[in-house]
Amino acid sequence: MANASSGPGVPVGSSQDIFALGLGLEEPWTLLDQHLETSKQPHELHLRVGTRRGAQFPCPTCGRSCKAHDFKEMTWRHLNFFQHHCYLTAPVPRVNCPEHGVKRIQVPWAREGSSFTLLFEQAALALVREMPVKAAARQMAITDKRLWRVVLFYVHRALARMDLSAVRAVAFDETAAKRGHRYITVFIDLGRKHEPVLFATPGKGKDCVRRFRRFLEAHGGDGAAIAEVVCDMSGAFQNAVEETFENASQTVDWFHVVQLFTDAVESVRRSEAKQTRMPKGARWATVKAGDGALKDRDRKALAELERLGLATGEAYKIKEKLRWVRKAATPQAARWRLTRFLNHADEMTARSDALEPVRKAIATVRQQLDRIIQRWHSTYSNARLEGLNSIFQAARHRARGYSSPATFIAMIYLLAAPIGDITNST
Numbered sequence: 001m002a003n004a005s006s007g008p009g010v011p012v013g014s015s016q017d018i019f020a021l022g023l024g025l026e027e028p029w030t031l032l033d034q035h036l037e038t039s040k041q042p043h044e045l046h047l048r049v050g051t052r053r054g055a056q057f058p059c060p061t062c063g064r065s066c067k068a069h070d071f072k073e074m075t076w077r078h079l080n081f082f083q084h085h086c087y088l089t090a091p092v093p094r095v096n097c098p099e100h101g102v103k104r105i106q107v108p109w110a111r112e113g114s115s116f117t118l119l120f121e122q123a124a125l126a127l128v129r130e131m132p133v134k135a136a137a138r139q140m141a142i143t144d145k146r147l148w149r150v151v152l153f154y155v156h157r158a159l160a161r162m163d164l165s166a167v168r169a170v171a172f173d174e175t176a177a178k179r180g181h182r183y184i185t186v187f188i189d190l191g192r193k194h195e196p197v198l199f200a201t202p203g204k205g206k207d208c209v210r211r212f213r214r215f216l217e218a219h220g221g222d223g224a225a226i227a228e229v230v231c232d233m234s235g236a237f238q239n240a241v242e243e244t245f246e247n248a249s250q251t252v253d254w255f256h257v258v259q260l261f262t263d264a265v266e267s268v269r270r271s272e273a274k275q276t277r278m279p280k281g282a283r284w285a286t287v288k289a290g291d292g293a294l295k296d297r298d299r300k301a302l303a304e305l306e307r308l309g310l311a312t313g314e315a316y317k318i319k320e321k322l323r324w325v326r327k328a329a330t331p332q333a334a335r336w337r338l339t340r341f342l343n344h345a346d347e348m349t350a351r352s353d354a355l356e357p358v359r360k361a362i363a364t365v366r367q368q369l370d371r372i373i374q375r376w377h378s379t380y381s382n383a384r385l386e387g388l389n390s391i392f393q394a395a396r397h398r399a400r401g402y403s404s405p406a407t408f409i410a411m412i413y414l415l416a417a418p419i420g421d422i423t424n425s426t
């Protein structure tokens with residue numbers, strides 16, 4: 001077999017067209033040479049791209065056709081050619097524009113500053129949508145650090161184009177990339193069923209709400225046009241919303257009310273378990289909703305709690321009454337039911353100090369009554385914040401192994417923000 005002139009290897013194929021087509025090469029660029037490097041494992045296919053002598057190139061600023069001033073040889077990693085890693089090399093000119101001076105041109109197959117071709121980056125991003133970044137990097141045979149750089153570039157470019165002029169109602173919640181890690185706060189558009197995420201930012205508290213308003217207005221939105229904000233019962237958040245969105249009503253999501261009482265039941269159970277032998281399975285039985293999802297052993301545990309007259313059983317019964325409140329058809333009915341619920345819960349908890357955590361939950365709900373009732377006025381579906389949890393979970397999975405908020409945030413955007421095809425450059 002004939003040996004190629006440059007080092008060990010063999011020339012591959014004679015049709016230049018296959019590669020030229022695959023690269024999307026256009027005038028004045030053409031494929032000059034291809035060469036399979038067999039001394040490396042896996043083998044490397046090197047494609048050499050160039051132009052004819054005297055070719056002219058567009059100025060990167062004004063597009064005027066200019067003469068080349070000088071060249072710099074650059075190399076990009078390209079899509080694998082079967083099992084071979086593939087590299088593309090080309091002398092990239094600087095043009096001498098009469099108006100803009102000497103400037104490096106943009107090659108059509110790669111973006112500025114990247115050492116991958118556009119097709120390679122597209123393939124990498126397609127993998128990142130389907131699997132953790134670590135696994136995608138392994139599959140593409142690049143370091144995860146380089147892959148993250150690609151992901152962050154495309155996500156941020158796509159975000160910059162996001163148009164938030166139609167946003168009128170938002171909800172937000174906080175989460176951590178990992179248990180105990182730094183928090184991020186995520187804002188969603190209540191008017192969007194799919195890809196609802198608008199903004200994610202490190203931290204939790206007042207500053208996040210203010211940052212969201214700035215982001216909203218930097219993307220064509222109007223803070224004064226926000227008519228409803230759904231959030232949890234934290235006083236800091238609620239004050240920030242009041243200060244930041246002057247025309248917004250505040251709604252507490254029902255999910256947070258249920259959460260509050262579920263936590264109270266668990267707190268009662270934990271203290272009681274220190275003094276009393278609890279029925280087997282009491283913990284799981286009491287955190288579940290009592291309308292159908294219960295297994296026989298859960299029912300047994302609950303019956304046993306009741307028979308023994310334990311405070312945990314009482315707390316559970318109070319929590320389960322929330323379902324009746326939830327089913328109210330109108331705001332008036334909801335207010336009536338919630339008031340009855342609170343009064344009844346007062347009576348039930350008055351007798352026992354073990355139920356102190358439930359008393360606290362009752363006090364919080366009383367204090368938040370109007371914001372809770374507000375959900376019956378809202379025209380938006382209420383389960384959105386719960387849906388957010390599955391988005392968080394997916395993002396956590398994709399960003400597994402990295403604890404920086406930036407990587408977690410990028411994944412949340414990639415999976416759940418309305419940013420369209422992020423490889424699209426217009």
Ligand SMILES: [Zn+2]
Nearest residue numbers: 059062097100
């Ligand atoms: Zn120019």
